[in-house]
Amino acid sequence: MNAINPEKLHHSKWTAARPRHKEKHFIVTKLLRDEEENVVEVILEAVYTHRETTLPWQALKDDETWRMGWR
Secondary structure: OOOOHHOOOOOEEEEEEEEEEEEEEEEEEEEEOOOOOEEEEEEEEEEEOOOOOEEEEEHHHOOOOOOOOOO
């Protein structure tokens, strides 16, 4: 499991463990917060296609789906 500090996710780089549609490398472009300013979701942008995906930040902890950095 990836150890993650949600406050430091902005501009972090991620690699999809199982790439789809030639989308392997991603960068966190935005942090979505709740009323108490806690990070709830992140917006990931695919480097190759520039398609954006929104997901809960906790999903990045899953080693089966995401790897820290670009590999």
